[in-house]
Amino acid sequence: MVVNSVHWFRKGLRLHDNPALQEALNGAETVRCVYILDPWFAGSANVGVNRWRFLLESLEDLDTSLRKLNSRLFVVRGQPTDVFPRLFKEWNVTRLTFEYDSEPYGKERDAAIIKMAQEYGVETAVRNTHTLYNPDRIIEMNNHSPPLTFKRFQAIVNRLELPRKPLPTISQEQMARCQTKISENHDERYGVPSLEELGFKTHGDSSHVWKGGETEALERLNKHLDRKAWVANFERPRITAQSLFASPTGLSPYLRFGCLSCRVFYYNLWELYMKLRRSSSPPLSLFGQLLWREFFYTAGTNNPNFDHMEGNPICVQIPWDHNPEALAKWAEGRTGFPWIDAIMTQLRQEGWIHHLARHAVACFLTRGDLWISWESGMKVFEELLLDADWSVNAGSWMWLSCSAFFQQFFHCYCPVGFGRRTDPSGDYIRRYIPKLKDYPNRYIYEPWNAPESVQKAANCIVGVDYPKPMINHAESSRLNIERMKQVYQQLSHYRGLSLLASVPTIQEEAEPPMSDDSQASSSTAGQASTPTSSPHQPTPAPSTSPNSEPFTPNSSPTAAFPGAHSQRKRGRPSGPPKPTEFKSQAHQPSQRI
């Protein structure tokens, strides 16, 4: 039986550690690697030019690597549901392989394709390699619901088998056994598109910071490990002014697109740690970055409304303000707060910002200052941030806006103070807001407080050359902490005076993990929760069932102060029509990359 394989790249843009691709090659006579792209929708998809560029560079890199193996990448224009029937026929496809996509949208799309493939007599092989673990397994081990605290997540992961070891890269020998028929006009039909073809006008400046592709990813990995070895320190690094700038060893965009296998990263870290520390097993904190990613993938995999507030069982319903003008100022770096504006400028120009910078701008937009919905911020990040993907982006925004995961909301990042403490030199501001470069350190974070003489000397008058601050931070934070408290107290029915007690604790953290497993007794098992504990904090609404709302509405009429019990809004259509800008059903963009 002749096997003609097609490997479908979506994420996982690499030849190393790619079991699905290996499966395509296995006993096949012909193999074609495809990427499906619809230029028609490139403009309307919420994807900015930096992300497109990164993707196209990654595809070019794949194409180059495949050329060395006597093959090519086929970039097919169109939508999968239209493209595949055509390709199945044209190429006599008998096997389709791809990497598993755990996101709800991905699962739905793939289910449809698998069904279609069956109808065409095409066998499908799917392999899970975008995440270290299988999200469904974690959910199963947590009483069939995704862990909602990071500590709980770590406790579960601690009990799992280690992630599967990564596979080596595709070799010449493997490819030699399969052929790829390349036509003369391959470049025309199936070449990687340019940014212009997608409708972007590039101004010829190719000095961008993050170069896409597997080759670059692996080089960076080596540099990253070298640097860790040199520092000989695996503690979480304290943030310095330097950390704010793009690092030549940063890996997050490469993990997001799959140019770098997360397992390769994982095991390389492991080996380095063992070599340097001569220890038996590394602590979970070593893999912090990777595990946060896993956490959000797991939290989102069964929740199609994960990226919304409404209809999302884990999201607190907060009465965010709707203010497009304010949102635009934030998104475009015109808030009048240099720290915030510099961060948003770096984000727009380069596509990456440090995680503490993300906290700062996310807090400013939502619960800290502007009181605008996290969904709006999430969409801006989706457009601009190279390493944003559906699960991690939505999850992080919910976390940072204290909309989910039982976060305390008291700590607010001051748009002046936090910046100043992070980078007292002000160099970061000067780099991304050149207009302010002549301001002295004393005033560069709050130029509106500088005396006129200083402003004149710096050749930058606030209100003329640089915007005035769009809000009064003290007043906004005062208001907003009250709002958050109101929301949480209504949810948790807490009537006391403690700010901290307004946020209910979650049962899962206090409960012991599933009984039988004994905890590893080594000194590095600090992350696992101990089996002997009793819930200490009051947990008002003891609902632990997975997809129900964690807080039950109080419908008793005896509430001391009239609660909203008489008008519960969830899922009840009534009153004036909803605003049309943000649709409540899961928005299905026509193009996801």
Added chain:
Amino acid sequence: MKRRLSREREDSPSSCEGPTDSCKRVRQPTEDSGDLPPDWARLPQEILLHIFQFLPLLDRAFASQVCRGWNEAFHMPELWRCFEFELNQPASSYLKATHPDLIKQIIKRHSNHLQYVSFKVDSSTESAEAACDILSQLVNCSLKTLGLISTARPSFMELPKSHFISALTVVFVNSKSLSSLKIDDTPVDDPSLKVLVANNSDTLKLLKMSSCPHVSPAGILCVADQCHGLRELALNYHLLSDELLLALSSEKHVHLEHLRIDVVSENPGQQFHTIKKSSWDAMVRHSPKFNLVMYFFLYEDEFGPFFRDEIPVTHLYFGRSVSKEVLGRVGMNCPRLVELVVCANGLRPLDEELIRIAERCQHLSAIGLGECEVSCSAFVEFVKMCGRRLSQLSIMEEVLIPDHKYSLDEIHWEVSKHLGRVWFPDMMPTW
């Protein structure tokens, strides 16, 4: 739809209260109840009322369309004692609003039933105006509770002051038995407070008016002088005075339960007045159990007048950066402290300050630290000293600095041991 109820409407001379009680229980003893399907129309009024109280408003409204009897139950006064008007514009809020027709109906049929009312408005001026319109029409109302709540930006402040005041005054004059009033972030002023006092001084128990810039210390003093039943008060620091505290501690005054003060900086370098220790002492003598909640939103160098003397604060929140020195003073001067929440501090370890707080604040049961630094050893020491009285311990992970004694991985064991429960620091995603 109005269905005729053939079996009902028999006269019953029993204790019914007029036209609303037409759907009375009528049992026909000759019928065998086992054969008949349940007749919902016979459900006794009081049971119907009880059930309706559990239904959200919309469901109740649907139920009221079923038959005349249920429609009448829907309009029983008991169901209209509490109401929350939600006023939102699609352009400024994602939330739905109370339907305008419903609002009209309430004003027409139920305004004299309303007793516990709140208005939730979004950031648009229209919503605040709508709230005022409704307020102005509540002429037949004798409210016990009124709350004006802005869920986002304070839109009441954007109304013309006179418009707001006249609407509010309608309620003050007509209610005469207001017990709880929440008017934070509104343009209420001294004269309107006088009206409030003139009509409700015997009944007022709770007054929340943080961030009401048009009120002066004299205005609030008038309230304290006349409303001797006042138990809960929330206001901004600029309204606080020695006289106010003394008025609240006068013999005629009931025990104060809870005083909330917001200290907010309008301009950098603002000077704040001081309150004498003797005034605080008088408060404590008069109301030994009262809670003093203070929220600070100041620049670091504006704390000069604060915490120089002993102050009976119980719940303290620093919403911006607060200096090490001030935290040291807090340790020295706040013996009644129950909860301390620090948003941020400079990057110098707070080891000594925390230990002192553990020593001297024997009632401390909740602490939250944001952008601060504490060495792991000092932190363990702190927890050891406080022991199990710490029911809330919310420490951001970055706060804890590992030292020769403890690493980050080890610290949560130690702390959990001393707390008697599993504890982890608060985490933030790093991606």
